[in-house]
Amino acid sequence: xxxxxxxxxxxxxxxxxxxxxxxxxxxxxxxxxxxxxxxxxxxxxxxxxxxxxxxxxxxxxxxxxxxxxxxxxxxxxxxxxxxxxxxxxxxxxxxxxxxxxxxxxxxxxxxxxxxxxxxxxxxxxxxxxxxxxxxxxxxxxxxxxxxxxxxxxxxxxxxxxxxxxxxxxxxxxxxxxxxxxxxxxxxxxxxxxxxxxxxxxxxxxxxxxxxxxxxxxxxxxxxxxxxxxxxxxxxxxxxxxxxxxxxxxxxxxxxxxxxxxxxxxxxxxxxxxxxxxxxxxxxxxxxxxxxxxxxxxxxxxxxxxxxxxxxxxxxxxxxxxxxxxxxxxxxxxxxxxxxxxxxxxxxxxxxxxxxxxxxxxxxxxxxxxxxxxxxxxxxxxxxxxxxxxxxxxxxxxxxxxxxxxxxxxxxxxxxxxxxxxxxxxxxxxxxxxxxxxxxxxxxxxxxxxxxxxxx
Ligand code: 5AD
Ligand code: SF4
Numbered sequence: 001x002x003x004x005x006x007x008x009x010x011x012x013x014x015x016x017x018x019x020x021x022x023x024x025x026x027x028x029x030x031x032x033x034x035x036x037x038x039x040x041x042x043x044x045x046x047x048x049x050x051x052x053x054x055x056x057x058x059x060x061x062x063x064x065x066x067x068x069x070x071x072x073x074x075x076x077x078x079x080x081x082x083x084x085x086x087x088x089x090x091x092x093x094x095x096x097x098x099x100x101x102x103x104x105x106x107x108x109x110x111x112x113x114x115x116x117x118x119x120x121x122x123x124x125x126x127x128x129x130x131x132x133x134x135x136x137x138x139x140x141x142x143x144x145x146x147x148x149x150x151x152x153x154x155x156x157x158x159x160x161x162x163x164x165x166x167x168x169x170x171x172x173x174x175x176x177x178x179x180x181x182x183x184x185x186x187x188x189x190x191x192x193x194x195x196x197x198x199x200x201x202x203x204x205x206x207x208x209x210x211x212x213x214x215x216x217x218x219x220x221x222x223x224x225x226x227x228x229x230x231x232x233x234x235x236x237x238x239x240x241x242x243x244x245x246x247x248x249x250x251x252x253x254x255x256x257x258x259x260x261x262x263x264x265x266x267x268x269x270x271x272x273x274x275x276x277x278x279x280x281x282x283x284x285x286x287x288x289x290x291x292x293x294x295x296x297x298x299x300x301x302x303x304x305x306x307x308x309x310x311x312x313x314x315x316x317x318x319x320x321x322x323x324x325x326x327x328x329x330x331x332x333x334x335x336x337x338x339x340x341x342x343x344x345x346x347x348x349x350x351x352x353x354x355x356x357x358x359x360x361x362x363x364x365x366x367x368x369x370x371x372x373x374x375x376x377x378x379x380x381x382x383x384x385x386x387x388x389x390x391x392x393x394x395x396x397x398x399x400x401x402x403x404x405x406x407x408x409x410x411x412x413x414x415x416x417x418x419x420x421x422x423x424x425x426x427x428x429x430x431x432x433x434x435x436x437x438x439x440x441x442x443x444x445x446x447x448x449x450x451x452x453x454x455x
Contacts, residue, residue: 010047286341
């Protein structure tokens with residue numbers, strides 16, 4: 001029987017795609033291998049968000065070249081954000097990737113996953129792969145990951161849309177994943193219903209701009225959501241909330257865009273049983289001029305208003321964000337504004353990245369990547385120092401408090417999980433608590449983690 005190995009890079013969306021891919025490969029009769037050496041099919045599910053992420057894949061491909069010497073039939077596939085068009089080494093529409101990656105056999109856009117079997121056959125006509133009718137795989141979202149490979153029964157990521165229409169000038173996603181398309185409502189509800197039947201208690205909805213669910217140009221043209229009274233995303237949250245009667249306890253979503261953080265949505269977050277006091281809301285910069293160059297389509301004042309509404313309606317809500325430092329033309333003053341804004345908003349956590357130019361984006365075509373690497377690094381460290389201070393003081397508020405932790409891993413007595421506020425909590429337990437939500441009293445709040453004991 002043929003074997004496969006998948007290495008995943010990047011965001012939650014890629015991990016969710018990997019689950020779908022595993023379900024597909026297992027349906028084709030492949031079995032999973034825990035390491036690439038000796039596997040018949042090796043797949044890299046890649047990320048393009050920064051150059052560093054791509055460099056890691058190039059490094060791994062060179063290693064695969066070595067493995068191929070002893071296992072010449074090994075097929076190396078790259079999918080995910082680094083691929084623009086699906087093709088195999090032998091097909092006429094060979095992807096540009098093949099000239100830069102000698103070890104590569106197949107390049108595949110993730111939504112063209114159903115073509116993988118045909119591409120494998122094209123290279124290795126002898127490969128024993130059953131024929132799966134293409135029409136049953138028409139939409140890659142229809143490949144249901146539930147039955148094969150969700151990591152833990154208690155938690156699941158559910159993709160609700162793919163692609164992005166926002167075109168931030170620095171970002172490759174609208175080009176790598178294409179325009180935004182939402183999944184059908186019934187399909188999502190069915191998937192979650194099945195998950196809940198299997199014991200799932202926590203669902204994280206994912207999408208590039210998750211809260212614009214049903215609002216994209218494509219969705220509007222298709223008129224699939226026109227009959228709803230509320231915004232499609234709010235409607236979806238309300239429908240999911242009904243599963244609380246069947247055992248669903250928590251619904252998270254990531255990442256929303258500030259432009260679509262409506263009052264309706266804030267109200268739903270404040271009132272639904274399954275919603276939690278946590279939001280990750282990328283701001284990218286604390287300066288209006290930078291935001292304009294980034295094409296973020298909101299101002300700092302508008303962002304602030306959203307946060308104050310959230311804090312008023314959901315007391316104690318934890319807010320985290322994404323920031324890019326060293327974007328094209330970012331002056332010292334603009335960066336200082338970001339620092340001030342970060343302090344003022346009291347972000348408790350953040351993914352801070354140094355701007356990395358991506359070929360094909362508006363910024364790469366029309367702006368100058370004129371901030372030196374050393375200045376980017378200095379700005380990153382300044383912001384990171386502030387983040388550490390914010391994170392510690394947010395954590396100290398939990399001293400001696402009891403939080404409810406969804407246990408994500410347990411190794412003997414050592415347990416790790418997430419609280420309502422999405423804080424990482426570490427504690428010991430003599431009994432099996434994996435996949436359960438348990439009360440933990442915080443005894444030692446640290447910079448990045450809360451340490452506690454079972455309450
Ligand atoms: N350079 C640096 N960071 C980027 N991000 C997106 N594109 C780039 C880029 N070209 C960051 C943004 C986004 C997160 C997923 O990655 O902060 O929110
Ligand atoms: Fe990229 Fe902007 Fe879309 Fe996020 S909203 S995926 S940063 S283009």
